Amino acid sequence: MRMLLHACCGPCSLEPTRILAQEGHTFDIFYANSNIAPRAEYERRLNTLRAFAQTIDVPVIEGAYDPAAWERTVAPVGESLLARRDAEAARARELGHAPTSVGELLDDEHRRERCRLCYRMRLKEAARQAKAGGYDALTTTLAVSPYQFTDVIREELDRAAEQAGVRAYFEDWRPFYDEATRRSRALEMYRQPYCGCRFSIAEAEATRAFIREQQHERKLRKQAEQAESRARAEEERQRKAQKKRAYAEKQRRKRAVLKRLRAQEAADKRAAAEATDAQDGGTAGAGTGAVSAHEHATRAAAAARE
Numbered sequence: 001m002r003m004l005l006h007a008c009c010g011p012c013s014l015e016p017t018r019i020l021a022q023e024g025h026t027f028d029i030f031y032a033n034s035n036i037a038p039r040a041e042y043e044r045r046l047n048t049l050r051a052f053a054q055t056i057d058v059p060v061i062e063g064a065y066d067p068a069a070w071e072r073t074v075a076p077v078g079e080s081l082l083a084r085r086d087a088e089a090a091r092a093r094e095l096g097h098a099p100t101s102v103g104e105l106l107d108d109e110h111r112r113e114r115c116r117l118c119y120r121m122r123l124k125e126a127a128r129q130a131k132a133g134g135y136d137a138l139t140t141t142l143a144v145s146p147y148q149f150t151d152v153i154r155e156e157l158d159r160a161a162e163q164a165g166v167r168a169y170f171e172d173w174r175p176f177y178d179e180a181t182r183r184s185r186a187l188e189m190y191r192q193p194y195c196g197c198r199f200s201i202a203e204a205e206a207t208r209a210f211i212r213e214q215q216h217e218r219k220l221r222k223q224a225e226q227a228e229s230r231a232r233a234e235e236e237r238q239r240k241a242q243k244k245r246a247y248a249e250k251q252r253r254k255r256a257v258l259k260r261l262r263a264q265e266a267a268d269k270r271a272a273a274e275a276t277d278a279q280d281g282g283t284a285g286a287g288t289g290a291v292s293a294h295e296h297a298t299r300a301a302a303a304a305r306e
């Protein structure tokens, strides 16, 4: 088939163009994205897309860039949804219900309504272009990103194609998102940090801040856990050191007692030996000398006991 491929940016075009070509289709790329703000960002994405399209020799047709029309058509819904979401978030905060996931933070149901109108506007323009250019079918790279509402994209593609009288060719290219990310990085393509509209700039920033906050909380929790386990390990180390010191002290006391007992034993032996010698001497005729020697030995034994 000869198709018109509506493209939102270069990175999201990488896989659809490869797959369509492999399937034997021919196609032109249509860049219709009045949602992108500011203009410099719109041009940067277009230039990235053009540079890539040149490498595969596919023409890029630029639609009208009409941010004022987007502001008239989509932004009022975005504003009222934003006000509703902020009010609900404030109520939730009052009740102490902090969001626990990015989805909850951004409230997908609110965004869904705004994004539907945004898809509608762009795909309507693309369907008109496909009809005017005599293409067999219209398809879109919007179905690459898992951050978009794929079911809504499909509904809006069908709707726009039907209204324009062209065939809708829907492909869910989300399974190729990771490969598109890898290749776009390898090709050093410009990769935009937000979807496109001014609301999405704030949402992307809120998402990043939320993720940073959650990472910080995880880090603090981990540090607290580590500190707790370090304290437990220190406590265990202290307990073992205390036990070791108590054992060493017990051993020291034991050695001291044994030393005293051995000294006592030696002194007793000496005293006994001297007493025997004195007695032997006394029997030989030195009575007073024998008594003194015995006293001397007794004193020595007592001194050893002290």
Ligand code: SF4
Residues within 6 Å of the ligand: 035, 036, 074, 114, 115, 116, 118, 119, 195, 196, 197, 198, 199, 200
């Ligand atoms: S988030 Fe993206 S799809 Fe949704 S309204 Fe904004 S630019 Fe459009």
